[in-house]
Amino acid sequence: MEIVFGVVGALVGIAGFIVAAVSLRNQARQDKRLAERELAVSLREQAAEERERLAQASRLHVVFAPSRSPFMARAYVWTLKIRNSSSQPMTGLRATYEGQELHFDSPTGHLGPGVTRAARIPSDLVHDRPQHSTTVIYFSDATGTLWRRFGNGSLQHQVVDPDGTLEWSPEKIPNIEQAARDVLDEIDDILDESREDFQRGFLPPGMQ
Numbered sequence: 001m002e003i004v005f006g007v008v009g010a011l012v013g014i015a016g017f018i019v020a021a022v023s024l025r026n027q028a029r030q031d032k033r034l035a036e037r038e039l040a041v042s043l044r045e046q047a048a049e050e051r052e053r054l055a056q057a058s059r060l061h062v063v064f065a066p067s068r069s070p071f072m073a074r075a076y077v078w079t080l081k082i083r084n085s086s087s088q089p090m091t092g093l094r095a096t097y098e099g100q101e102l103h104f105d106s107p108t109g110h111l112g113p114g115v116t117r118a119a120r121i122p123s124d125l126v127h128d129r130p131q132h133s134t135t136v137i138y139f140s141d142a143t144g145t146l147w148r149r150f151g152n153g154s155l156q157h158q159v160v161d162p163d164g165t166l167e168w169s170p171e172k173i174p175n176i177e178q179a180a181r182d183v184l185d186e187i188d189d190i191l192d193e194s195r196e197d198f199q200r201g202f203l204p205p206g207m208q
Helices: 002-057 176-201
Strands: 060-068 076-084 091-097 116-120 135-140 146-150 155-160 166-168
Touching: 002 155, 060 135, 076 091
Parallel strands: none
Antiparallel strands: 060 076, 076 116, 091 135, 135 146, 146 155, 155 166
16 A cells, blocks of 8 residues: 555656646746737837837938039039928038038028028039038937938937947938928929929939
């Protein structure tokens, strides 16, 4: 009988161990699924925050516009035009071209909703036509965040490290859908204002 009780006890112990092991494994699986769901929610929230942070900065529309030079035939003067297509103001607007500071038609640096500011590109810096790749634009959005926009359209915002050091975030792609919509709206406005001039003289011959 002692042997029988011993065997039964051993079997019960083994069964209990198996049940505990299965329970622990199931709990681990549940914890893993919960952690994955929490991570997915966190990533979605971060993505939403990033889209919201980029929303206004993505609505800075930048274009180089040519006009005929009053001094030289077949020569063009190039102007950098920056438009705030958002519904909120931007401040601290400044721009550089090939590292040289440009001077806008308003010294305040304020760019209200729907407002366009223009800065002429010095003729000694332009060879044939301006290059977006050499342009850097600085501005602050409605929240006071400082941004810089590169010629390829990518954006960086300024961040403060825990030690108080100011750094730039990694380059971010703007909200392409909204930016493209703004460009199309801008083209429609130009066509409405001066369709014939746009069609015949917006770009120099051979550069359409």
